[in-house]
Amino acid sequence: MTPAVESGARRSEQAASSAGAAERALAHLREMLIGGRVAPGEAVSLRTLARALGLSVTPVRSAVNRLAAEGALIVLPNRAVRVPVLSAETFREITTLRLLLEGYAAERAAELITRTELQAITRAELAFRREYEADRPDCDRAVQLNRLLHFTLYRAARMPSLTAIIEGLWLRIGPVLNLDMRLDPRRLRSGTAVRAHARLVSALAARDPKRARAALAADIRAAARRVERLGLLDGHASRD
Amino acid sequence: MTPAVESGARRSEQAASSAGAAERALAHLREMLIGGRVAPGEAVSLRTLARALGLSVTPVRSAVNRLAAEGALIVLPNRAVRVPVLSAETFREITTLRLLLEGYAAERAAELITRTELQAITRAELAFRREYEADRPDCDRAVQLNRLLHFTLYRAARMPSLTAIIEGLWLRIGPVLNLDMRLDPRRLRSGTAVRAHARLVSALAARDPKRARAALAADIRAAARRVERLGLLDGHASRD
DNA sequence: CCATGATGACTGTGATCACAGTTTTCACAA
DNA sequence: TTGTGAAAACTGTGATCACAGTCATCATGG
Structure with missing residues (x-):
């Protein structure tokens, strides 16, 4: 799965959910959003989130992209990702x-x-x-x-x-x-x-x-x- | 942008659309789908599509994931991606x-x-x-x-x-x-x-x-x- | 001639790296 | 103290590779 020696990735935590890594990242983000655990306007960092979940950026990016597509997140012109502040x-x-x-x-x-x-x-x-x-x-x-x-x-x-x-x-x-x-x-x-x-x-x-x-x-x-x-x-x- | 010497990637065709590669792949797929240029049940290959568009699999995967999230594509248990046949x-x-x-x-x-x-x-x-x-x-x-x-x-x-x-x-x-x-x-x-x-x-x-x-x-x-x-x-x- | 098994070419997935920006920080000078 | 500028640390993006699994092909043995 990992080309290198699975250096940073935690294999131990993987048992938590048998689903794919991307799905796990998505579920996590969804829960944060609809549970209101993130404030509107708050920034979301791929690498930070990846580190928190013990994943690489790839599955996290996949999840963030999906959410951004639904309007649940927005990518600013800066390409920074934030929780949107609704008008x-x-x-x-x-x-x-x-x-x-x-x-x-x-x-x-x-x-x-x-x-x-x-x-x-x-x-x-x-x-x-x-x-x-x-x-x-x-x-x-x-x-x-x-x-x-x-x-x-x-x-x-x-x-x-x-x-x-x-x-x-x-x-x-x-x-x-x-x-x-x-x-x-x-x-x-x-x-x-x-x-x-x-x-x-x-x-x-x-x-x-x-x-x-x-x-x-x-x-x-x-x-x-x-x-x-x-x-x-x-x-x-x-x-x- | 590309770590290697941009071997396979066509830089020449990039002028077609100034948008990001992922967006281009998405637009392409959307057009195929709502234009009905792909038949229900037809398989979609990331690498094939990437080659056709002169991109790597990364942006194509991003686009496919989004479409799959919307139900416009489905990933079978085999993880193969297909145009869904509606019941x-x-x-x-x-x-x-x-x-x-x-x-x-x-x-x-x-x-x-x-x-x-x-x-x-x-x-x-x-x-x-x-x-x-x-x-x-x-x-x-x-x-x-x-x-x-x-x-x-x-x-x-x-x-x-x-x-x-x-x-x-x-x-x-x-x-x-x-x-x-x-x-x-x-x-x-x-x-x-x-x-x-x-x-x-x-x-x-x-x-x-x-x-x-x-x-x-x-x-x-x-x-x-x-x-x-x-x-x-x-x-x-x-x-x- | 047909069943069978092994091999090889595919499938998507995830990690890692190189890149091009932007933003922040912090030192230095006015 | 306050401006200014350079550098460092961050941002997402895309390409590439290693991996695990599936599927088809084809040769081989019955």
């Missing part, structure tokens, strides 16, 4: 697309969802609510649960390509959404989000497409409003 | 998404389109119709005009991310759509397509979103019906 305009466009696509997915899911899937969503909703009602909520876990809830819903629509497109959108808004969630002192979101989630679950149980869509739309719109209000976008009215 | 199911899913997304774009475009853009679309429509009414229609040109017509429409919706997503869908169905158009002895398509295009232009001129969407939907549905009827999909009822 208000771009953010609104993505929100519109989310309403269209995730709304459609919710409608279909309401018709096609299985009992098992509904149970999974219900469990996620419960855990999410509990996390936010806790004294010291764990942001990482809440983000993860929110994602689980949404994507089991989307997968229930039985349209893999649609799910993939939605994932692409989440990848782009992940940093701002979760930057927000981290900055948020307490539960600016939880109120509306928890309510919307509850309505969603109830609509799914009733197999009511319209209500499912409405509930999801409320969730999306609330999150969007919050982000815009906090001024995390490029038209930065960040007060301080 | 009927996948094709129907993409058609559904096209109706949703391109339909939405058409609605917005009907409201936002400028006079210049409308003129461009009108011109494309005229040229497209003439091409099909010709004695010996030029398939390549017809495909190109069709694409021009659709995408100036989508761009008129002023949602770059939406346009990008639609491009991704076209990339995946390009091979079958145009394989069809090449196989098609004459104008199975032209009738409905030309009619739909005409209705589209008229709706745009009237700035009527609903009619624009309906006309576009008719176009998409007609193309989908044709592909399914010809049995170009994975549930291959290919008679011979």
